[in-house]
Amino acid sequence: MTILLGSIADDYTGASDLANTLTKNGLRTVQTVGIPDPSLPLPDVDAVVVSLKIRSVAAGEAVAAAGTAERWLRGRGAMHVLYKICSTFDSTDKGNIGPVTEALAELAGGGIVLVTPAFPETGRTVYLGHLFVNGQPLDESPLKDHPLNPMHDANLVRVMARQSRGAIGLIDLSAVAAGPDAVKARLDALRADGASAAIADAVFDRDLETLGEVTLRTPVSSGASGLGLGLARALVRSGRVPSRVSGTADAIRPVGGHAAVIAGSCSNATLRQLAIAEQAMPVLRLDPERLLTAAPDEISAALSWAEARMEAGPIIIAASTTPEAVSELQSRYGREISGRAIEAATSAIAAELVARGARRLVVAGGETSGAAVDKLAIPAFLIGPEIAPGVPVLRTVGNPQGDMLLALKSGNFGGDDFFAAALAMMR
Numbered sequence: 001m002t003i004l005l006g007s008i009a010d011d012y013t014g015a016s017d018l019a020n021t022l023t024k025n026g027l028r029t030v031q032t033v034g035i036p037d038p039s040l041p042l043p044d045v046d047a048v049v050v051s052l053k054i055r056s057v058a059a060g061e062a063v064a065a066a067g068t069a070e071r072w073l074r075g076r077g078a079m080h081v082l083y084k085i086c087s088t089f090d091s092t093d094k095g096n097i098g099p100v101t102e103a104l105a106e107l108a109g110g111g112i113v114l115v116t117p118a119f120p121e122t123g124r125t126v127y128l129g130h131l132f133v134n135g136q137p138l139d140e141s142p143l144k145d146h147p148l149n150p151m152h153d154a155n156l157v158r159v160m161a162r163q164s165r166g167a168i169g170l171i172d173l174s175a176v177a178a179g180p181d182a183v184k185a186r187l188d189a190l191r192a193d194g195a196s197a198a199i200a201d202a203v204f205d206r207d208l209e210t211l212g213e214v215t216l217r218t219p220v221s222s223g224a225s226g227l228g229l230g231l232a233r234a235l236v237r238s239g240r241v242p243s244r245v246s247g248t249a250d251a252i253r254p255v256g257g258h259a260a261v262i263a264g265s266c267s268n269a270t271l272r273q274l275a276i277a278e279q280a281m282p283v284l285r286l287d288p289e290r291l292l293t294a295a296p297d298e299i300s301a302a303l304s305w306a307e308a309r310m311e312a313g314p315i316i317i318a319a320s321t322t323p324e325a326v327s328e329l330q331s332r333y334g335r336e337i338s339g340r341a342i343e344a345a346t347s348a349i350a351a352e353l354v355a356r357g358a359r360r361l362v363v364a365g366g367e368t369s370g371a372a373v374d375k376l377a378i379p380a381f382l383i384g385p386e387i388a389p390g391v392p393v394l395r396t397v398g399n400p401q402g403d404m405l406l407a408l409k410s411g412n413f414g415g416d417d418f419f420a421a422a423l424a425m426m427r
């Protein structure tokens with residue numbers, strides 16, 4: 001298998017979001033979970049997205065894992081590697097966007113890296129280096145209350161500088177609007193001034209097409225799905241990918257079995273989606289404190305509740321709660337400890353539901369999805385049709401439990417009726 005584009009995603013929902021964008025824009029794409037075992041039969045593809053769970057781990061660990069994935073992708077022919085970060089730039093002053101971006105640049109022989117989380121289709125735009133989420137500056141958006149990495153600064157040049165060794169430049173919208181040559185000139189000038197990375201403005205897809213054109217000629221970039229769109233379209237325009245009708249329908253051949261939703265995301269969109277779903281299907285609200293203090297009992301109570309209902313139709317089990325309740329729990333038990341304990345519990349519940357016959361699973365939240373997919377030991381996914389921007393239906397490849405359909409929903413993605421819409425596409 002020789003691939004044209006490689007990507008390392010810092011979480012699993014982000015990986016499926018990017019794989020969806022690449023597929024929609026003409027690249028045959030597979031999403032792997034970590035580096036696949038050589039025995040795993042992967043389809044012939046143009047792009048591979050390696051999902052890692054490195055968004056909120058120690059920077060050294062993230063750098064090491066990304067480096068291993070980079071070597072694997074380059075070994076399969078990838079000329080360009082996109083480090084897929086969150087469109088809301090989820091990170092802290094310690095990383096991991098800065099350290100991983102710099103490490104990937106070093107592995108590729110140095111140079112400056114273009115960075116942009118812009119993804120206009122989901123309302124993420126960057127102007128003068130400031131990130132807007134559905135029109136609100138990042139630090140005024142719901143991301144200010146994120147359970148693991150609350151975002152308190154919309155100025156990404158500053159945010160990135162705090163987590164990088166090198167200086168960070170800006171490619172502003174006037175350069176982007178002037179086209180690829182102007183962007184290339186700005187990138188070269190920033191590089192000559194010693195910058196290790198540059199935040200690029202982008203408001204419309206055409207800006208991302210310009211950025212994709214330039215970055216495709218460099219070895220590394222960091223960005224969200226919008227940059228993936230730019231890279232995919234540039235590859236198609238270059239003639240290196242034959243234009244073909246994207247065929248995702250086969251990936252959603254029915255798998256039968258029971259259907260369940262597991263939610264660990266406390267993002268606004270997920271809270272709204274749960275409130276809507278609650279009017280139409282059984283929802284179990286887990287007791288988050290008991291997940292920390294009496295997890296085995298809370299898990300087995302959840303499983304008894306589910307077993308009694310799953311035969312009749314889809315069920316939802318959620319740890320999700322309001323920002324106030326999250327901070328209250330975190331102030332008593334610690335942010336890291338509560339997040340990880342709840343992920344361990346929701347992933348154990350997901351695995352037990354699969355053991356009891358669930359074959360269709362929707363998981364809400366990046367960290368929550370990563371923990372569940374790891375627990376299920378699913379090695380890779382084929383990309384099916386899109387449920388909502390950034391969220392495709394996924395079909396497992398080489399899954400020890402047999403074929404399953406999943407949807408891994410990023411916390412802030414999807415419309416109010418997301419859960420019903422996802423389940424309607426998964427039979």
Ligand SMILES: Nc1ncnc2c1ncn2[C@@H]1O[C@H](COP(=O)(O)OP(=O)(O)OP(=O)(O)O)[C@@H](O)[C@H]1O
Pocket residue numbers: 011013146147148264265266267270288319320321325326329330338339340341342343364365366367368369409410411412
């Ligand atoms: N009731 C709760 N109290 C405290 N933390 C919680 C609670 N419920 C879930 N969590 C934790 O909050 C974190 C949510 O992160 P996750 O990445 O899953 O969702 P998200 O941030 O909304 O999604 P994304 O990263 O895709 O935007 C997880 O670590 C989860 O375990």
Ligand SMILES: O=C(O)[C@@H](O)C(=O)CO
Pocket residue numbers: 011013014015017018085086087088224225366390410411
């Ligand atoms: O880019 C995004 O917003 C998502 O793909 C994501 O990474 C959320 O976890």
